[in-house]
Amino acid sequence: MSMNWPEKVIFCEVGPRDGLQNEKTLLSVEQKVALIEGAADAGVPIIEVGSFVHPKAVPQMADTDEVAKKIRRLPGVEYRCLVANKKGVERALASGITKVKLTLSASESHARANMKKSIAELLEGFKECTAFAHENGAAVSGAISTAFGCPFEGKIPVTKLVEITEKFMELGITELSMSDTTGMANPRQVYDTASFMREKFPEVRWFLHFHNTRGMALANMVAGLNAGIIRYDASLAGLGGCPFAPGASGNVASEDMLHMLGEMGIETGIDLDRMIALARQLQQWVGHCTDSSVLRAGKNSDLISRTEAKKQ
Numbered sequence: 001m002s003m004n005w006p007e008k009v010i011f012c013e014v015g016p017r018d019g020l021q022n023e024k025t026l027l028s029v030e031q032k033v034a035l036i037e038g039a040a041d042a043g044v045p046i047i048e049v050g051s052f053v054h055p056k057a058v059p060q061m062a063d064t065d066e067v068a069k070k071i072r073r074l075p076g077v078e079y080r081c082l083v084a085n086k087k088g089v090e091r092a093l094a095s096g097i098t099k100v101k102l103t104l105s106a107s108e109s110h111a112r113a114n115m116k117k118s119i120a121e122l123l124e125g126f127k128e129c130t131a132f133a134h135e136n137g138a139a140v141s142g143a144i145s146t147a148f149g150c151p152f153e154g155k156i157p158v159t160k161l162v163e164i165t166e167k168f169m170e171l172g173i174t175e176l177s178m179s180d181t182t183g184m185a186n187p188r189q190v191y192d193t194a195s196f197m198r199e200k201f202p203e204v205r206w207f208l209h210f211h212n213t214r215g216m217a218l219a220n221m222v223a224g225l226n227a228g229i230i231r232y233d234a235s236l237a238g239l240g241g242c243p244f245a246p247g248a249s250g251n252v253a254s255e256d257m258l259h260m261l262g263e264m265g266i267e268t269g270i271d272l273d274r275m276i277a278l279a280r281q282l283q284q285w286v287g288h289c290t291d292s293s294v295l296r297a298g299k300n301s302d303l304i305s306r307t308e309a310k311k312q
C-alpha cells in the first residue's frame with residue numbers, strides 16, 4: 001500500500017466535554033475555563049466546551065452555561081457544545097455558543113441505553129432542534145456514535161452509517177464525525193469505511209473520533225489519514241469513556257496524537273509543550289493516572305536533549 005499523508009490536520013480538543021463527563025471528580029468552573037483558555041492559547045482551533053443536557057443525566061456538565069459565558073474568546077477559535085434538544089440550543093445561544101453538535105448512535109441498542117429513545121425518535125427531535133438553531137444563526141454539526149462497533153450489537157454495517165448520514169444531510173447538517181465511542185474500530189475497517197464514506201458523501205466535512213480502549217486509536221488515525229480525513233478529536237491526558245458502554249476507557253490523548261503528527265511532519269499549528277503542561281495539570285485535578293504515553297515517557301525530542309546534555 002502506498003501511503004498518502006496530508007500536510008495538515010485540523011484538531012479538535014474534546015477533553016472539557018467528552019473527557020470530563022466521565023470523571024468522578026467534578027472540576028470547578030474556574031478549572032474548566034483555564035483548561036479551555038489554555039487549549040485555545042496553545043493554538044487549538046476547535047474546542048468542545050461542554051454539553052447542554054439535563055444536569056441530572058450528566059452532573060459533570062451542569063455548569064456548562066457558566067463556563068461558556070466566562071471563557072475569554074480567541075478570534076478564529078470555534079467553541080462548540082453538545083446538545084440533545086431545543087432547550088439545549090436555547091441554553092447554548094444564551095451562553096454565546098453558536099456551534100452545536102447533535103449525536104446519534106449508529107446502534108439502536110446504544111441509542112436506547114444512552115438516550116432512552118429510538119433512532120427514529122431522536123431524529124424527529126433533531127428536526128425541531130436544527131431548524132431552531134439555523135433560524136437563530138447557530139451552526140449545527142453531527143456525530144455518529146458507535147460508528148465502528150457497538151458493545152451490544154457488534155460491528156456496525158456501513159449501510160447503517162449511510163442511512164444516518166443521509167438523515168443528517170436532510171436536516172442540512174454537512175459536518176459529521178464518525179465516533180468510535182467504545183474503542184472497537186480497527187485500522188483496516190477505518191480505512192475502508194472512511195474511504196467509502198468520503199467518496200459517497202463528498203460534500204460532508206468528516207471528523208474521526210477514536211477512543212483508545214484497546215490500544216488501536218493512533219493506528220486508526222493513521223488509517224483515517226490515509227483515507228484522506230484531516231479532522232480529528234482527542235482529549236487532553238486521554239480522559240473520557242462512556243458511562244453506558246461497559247469497560248470503555250478514554251479518548252486517545254491529545255498530546256499523544258499531536259506528538260505523533262509532529263514526528264510525522266504533519267502540521268497542526270498547535271504548541272505541543274503547552275498541551276503537555278495542560279494535560280499534566282488536568283491529571284492532577286482529576287487525581288489519577290490516565291492513558292497518556294507522552295505524559296509517561298516524554299517527547300522523542302526530550303530524550304535526545306537529555307542524551308546531549310549527558311555528553312557535555
Ligand code: ZN
Pocket residue numbers: 018179180181209211240241251
Ligand atoms: Zn468520545
